[in-house]
Amino acid sequence: MITFNLSSYNPGPFILVGIPGLEQSHVWIGIPFCIIYIVAVVGNCILLYLIAVERSLHQPMFFFLFMLAMTDLILSTAVVPKTLSIFWLGAREITFPGCLTQVFFLHCSFVLDSAILMTMAFDRYVAICSPLRYTTILTPKMIIKIAVGISFRSFCIILPVVFLLTRLPFCRTRIIPHTYCEHIGVARLACADISINIWYGFCVPIMTVISDVILIAISYAIILCAVFHLPSRAARQKALGTCGSHVCVILMFYTPAFFSILAHRFGHNVPRTFHIMFANLYVVIPPALNPIVYGVKTKQIRDKVILLFSIKGIE
DSSP states (O other): OOHHHHHTOOOOOOOOOSTTTGGGGHHHHHHHHHHHHHHHHHHHHHHHHHHHHHGGGGGHHHHHHHHHHHHHHHHHTTTTTHHIIIIIIOOOOOOHHOOOHHHHHHHHHHHHHHHHHHHHHHHHHHHHHGGHHHHHHSSSHHHHHHHHHHHHHHHHHHHHHHHHTTTTTOOOOEEESSSSSOOOHTTTSSOOOOOOHHHHHHHHHHHHHHHHHHHHHHHHHHHHHHHHHHHSSSHHHHHHHHHHHHHHHHHHHHHHHHHHHHHHHHHSSOOHHHHHHHHHHHHTTHHHHHHHHHHHHHHHHHHHHHHHHHHHHHH
């Protein structure tokens, strides 16, 4: 019995199947995944570079966008390279520590993304509803406190997930019908009661994300009330324009996220192939589209991107 318990802390490698039913097409499926991932990496790196070097972008809104770009890079990088190695190299094995690392960064970046979107909604609320107090409320010291706070919150919420997995004995199959490790998918391979994993893995992170959504909705309800009380149409359009890119990113993040979560928990009639394909697209498409949305809809970033590439072209 003692040997059995100790073995749960260092089980053998897991086998990631990829996308069940589409094994023969893995090579071709990997091509668009690779292209989208490259777009995500390049787009977010350009954002990070511009925000870091351009003094005109050293504002609270762009600092939070800097955090979002970093988190998106972590989210996609935690999954896509391993997925491509499965598709193209047949490297399906992943060690237990590697699996736990992937679980942590995947779920932590998801919760942190949600928190960043909430803080960006707060930023827009202050900018529109209290513009004269914007610089006194969102001081550099306050921004650092917010960044540390939401990062620490995400870390504390997801770290128990790792310990909940390490306590489980894995004495049955170690084949995971997916392209990456995620909490409940790994827990279901255990030959023990996983009710705590199910309760914590579903309720705590999801309730945290739902609370973020509620706060975002309240912020934008107040913002809309304030905007419609502005005296001129031009002022209303300008105020709404500053929120447009953020709203697009919010919809791209939460809509597929909640669909994937609900389909995973309750959509027993949803084909596994569709669910896994959708889950893979979710971790790569929003990180690829976010820089494009901000580049197109945010004038300061659009102008800096045009200037950056025009200088490169002249050189």
